[in-house]
Amino acid sequence: MEDLFDSDSEQAGYRPLADRMRPCSLEEFRGQVKIVGEGTPLRQAIESDRLHSMIFWGPPGTGKTTLASMLATHSGAEFIKLSAVLSGVKEIRAAVDRAKQLRQVGKSALLFIDEVHRFNKSQQDAFLPHVEDGTIVFIGATTENPSFELNNALLSRARVYVLQALDKESLVEVLQRALEDEERGLGGRKLHIEPEQVELIAEAADGDARSALNLLEIAADLCDGDVIDSHTVAELVAGRVRRFDKGGEAFYDQISALHKSVRGSSPDGALYWFCRMIDGGCDPLYIARRVVRMASEDIGNADPRALRIALDAWEVQERLGSPEGELAIAQAIIYMAAAAKSNAAYLAYKAAMREAKDLGSLEVPLHLRNAPTKLMKELDYGKEYRYAHDEPDAYAAGESYLPEELDGSRYYFPVDRGLEQKIAEKLAWLRSKDKQAD
Template sequence: MDLFIDHDPAGRPLADRMRPRTLDEYIGQEHLVGPGKPLRRAIEADNLHSMVLWGPPGTGKTTLARLVAGYCGAQFLQISAVLGGVKEIREAVAKAKSARGSGQRTVLFVDEVHRFNKAQQDAFLPYVEDGTVIFIGATTENPSFELNNALLSRARTYVLKGLGIEAVRRIVDAALADGERGLGGRPLEIAEPLRDLIAAAADGDGRRALNLLEIAADLAEPEGGREVVSEAIVREVVAGGVRRFDKGGEAFYDQISALHKSVRGSNPDAALYWFTRMIDGGVDPLYVARRVVRMASEDIGNADPRALTLALNAWDVQARLGSPEGELAVAQAVAYLAVAPKSNAVYTAYKAALQDARENGSLEVPIHLRNAPTRLMKELGYGHDYRYAHDEPEAYAAGETYFPEELGERVYYRPVPRGMEIKIAERLAYLAELDRKARGRGD
């Protein structure tokens, strides 16, 4: 069953020409659309519902949205959150109302929906609620952080995964075999290991794999009536000789890992190299800025609290000014974090405290730490015997306890002997000595 008829495939990119027309042609995401899976059953049963498709670039979000509309006989309208706004939403809604009048449903597909602000998301929410449109949003960002709760509550979120090498290889092979939409009509010759190399270089992105394949095919050398794609050609294409595709680019996650580890390893030169590699590859600088804030907390922490402030300021500059001024501010933060004293003491303490919180259940707050805003609470002893630290010598209630009784005393935070944490450690040691004396365990 062909749901989409391509009347004029010439001149369109290979990745667009090879867009799957049926669920059987759709490669990957078997956890969602494999035989018997809930989403596939819903599609085949004509059970349309609003949804958010969350996953990396090139994993089939747009294609899946088109398939949903095609299987259900719905009008498919697509707008981009990058280029569109409230005006485009209104135009789409008008078309949907017209189609509804003639008994046809409408799928409104919003690509990169995370780029819509709250007002723009609110603009089409009423039409999702009253059934004028079936909303399908595609996003590479966590929808919990980027989409309104009101919109999320009315749409089911499906998580698409990066394609495995085997799945990408199947996409490559399908394009080489298809004589109607793909490259099967050409006498191309590309060895099996070179197909594997393209699949691996795509890093889970089916569209990127087809783009790389198309470039390699265009560079094929004539040889005895054949068009031969040599190893040299493939290696040149996948090595970055061609502008990278999509937000991730080549080895995106490896590069962000290299940046983080270079900062942690106190190498500003390597950190700046990986940062500029990612910027040159087309990464969203705001993504890097967010990761730099994470580095400041995870790897510098209280050894130099200024690192977090500088990272946040760089993120703010990037958001306010954009390129290229923003990237310079982020570069400044990257260099500063790399040379700052390192400590993961807070990060380690946080994980240890979180583990205790998860493993020990809902332990009662000690009664002396409870708030007592009412007379009944005071009669029950809430806040009784609480020692107000500011009324104590040195503003410290020596010997006071703050953990649940069942848990006992815990030590999560252990400052390292670097940067400002040297002073913090000295202060904590002094306070611990006051506690020991107050509890009768000191000299």
Template sequence: MDLFQRTPIAQPLAARLRAANLDEYVGQEHLLARGKPLREALEQGALHSMIFWGPPGVGKTTLARLLAKVSDAHFETISAVLSGVKEIRQAVEIAQQHAAQYGKRTILFVDEVHRFNKSQQDAFLPYVEDGTLIFIGATTENPSFELNNALLSRARVYVLKSLDEAALRKLVKRALSEEKGLGARHLALPEESFQILLAAADGDGRRLLNLLENASDLVEDGESIAAETLQNLLGDSHRRFDKGGEAFYDQISALHKSVRGSSPDGALYWFARMLDGGCDPLYIARRVVRMASEEVGNADPRALTLCLNAWDVQERLGSPEGELAVAQAIVYLACAPKSNAVYMGFKAAMSEAGEHGSLEVPLHLRNAPTKLMKQLGYGEEYRYAHDEPDAFAAGEDYFPESLEPRRYYQPVPRGLELKIRDKLKHLAELDRNSPRRRRR
């Protein structure tokens, strides 16, 4: 045997089962079913630049390859992780050569396109504009945040979804029956084992096939892949979460909105989902403190204290003991009376502070610790509230002279804020009737 002869490297199962035509492609029926826009474009040969946005393992790369095959276009691919402007220029040159020599269009598939910076994304624009390239980008991140508006305006965004149970069953069936898969080994996968595999895959077809291939290495030909085999292989695997990614913000948003909507069960579910995905419980504890002020506020001031205590418990005990305290705080917030009055009032005050600039503090509200300040009128005519009836200086004005008094804080008729609302209404009446009212 030649010492320098290379042994061919076996392709992973997922690569061997990559769909060779649209009939083999699984999932994304909302895009590829008869009459759907992408299917129509394919059948009519009306290719256009596009962005595939979806989670890992749902067929973005495979679909791009099939588009090239169906439309008889040359296919070039680069990865934004490993490439730069140099690779983009090389791909453009290849596209120009194929157009000149063979009259073929070129599809340039850019994997993880969100990894390119603004200038790198701009490098595609002239060639997409003049038709040199049909650009297809794949991303797991929200294109609205990660891609330039100029690139987005020249490409149509297609949302790819996680593979459902039916699609994953088709993949398993193909893997166990076809010769290019595991068909020659005559393996069986009982329903119990499939359900374990289904849960672990979490909608990711590539992950499903990788796990199936790894499990098949642990059994003999003709045997069944037992549930115990899969459980030992999987260990403590986590669901898709991707801290900092789209799933991360979607799930914290769902938790927050469940609290706001007074759904303790929904809030607990999303809390559990985030923990199951590997999220740091301290991050959630910090966000829960924010929710206490934003969603409950003075309708139940105890909520903020309870959430701070839960954060402290999480820091002191760690996981999993501390997570119960955070769960308690989440349930309390969901069940508490809701008020965003402080949140909205604070936003309004911040807006006006920025809008009106550096208005002077009225003299009567200034402190006068020195003789000169007193001579200049600092603190003059200030009324000490504790010396007034009911400790309230009726008619007093606490705004800059050029700014009419405002009402930023509008308590809601729920919880403790119902009493606060009644009190402020009473004080406003005293202000209106006060003979010492500053502004008329």
């Protein structure tokens, strides 16, 4: 096995618990039954020694590097590891040259690229011919959505496997194994820790096995004697934030879940995702801005108060900060989730914008033009304009307010909910007067 970037700590002989406890076999591997369980395509490929290029996509600490290493070991391939953070063209060429040397003597190479999404397009393209001709088996690991971060050419040559965050039960198993393993883990120290404290560490790790083992190692180093007590664990997990990548996949998934919960009239779902984002470190002002969007897009004139409430919450956050501002945003979210829904204003805006863009610069009808000068009046600007307040019911029945080419077009169709039900009745009544005038 070859790592082109051995750390100083590894050269000095120190290996963190998380590294020492890397699974050595699929039987030790936890939390990814969907991709390496019995009968899965990847498991069958491993057992039949038919490796192919692949992308491992998942949160940190889910076993991407470990799985790649095990694949190399099982197939007898040399494991060449690069980090996209530290590597460049020079390192890529060196790795490919090494793979070519191995191929000449009848051996294979598995090239693993950690954080492959950090390579630019030209760097990603550099692998393609060598993947194509079988010089290397390519495995890339990423925490970002491959659809957005990787070239289509690379994606077409590699199968994507999605790794999930480990559940609490799997993390507890990982921690217990570390506590009992005398060769690689902490078993030789005969540490005592209550099951409740192990579960607390697993919960704090939030699906990340590396984080769980790091916490356990710190707790073991801090404990007095051979007992890891509740006070030590409580100190360690205090202030831990949940998995949340600002600007990354988790970020957009969670704001999407919040928006769709409001649209779906679920105050509980909306409130949960709001709290998840705040707990993960999201800027409350970003959420406040999105809440204003929800008020117009999904509620609109069915309940115009929603927009004002959203703006008020934004203002409270700006003026008072946390926690008062966050409570105001939560109040606005709950109100909007429970409010009558309408996307009529949103659809009307999009329809009108589409025609404004597609139909060019249609002329303003003469009767709607302003006539501040004598010349404009002589050119009939404003002629025959009917002042609505002088008309019965303050409505100029039969008057047109669109360009001639669009006369009769409609964009706004109120729904039969909330205030828009009344608006729909009003507009229907006005259209009946237009027909009478015609």
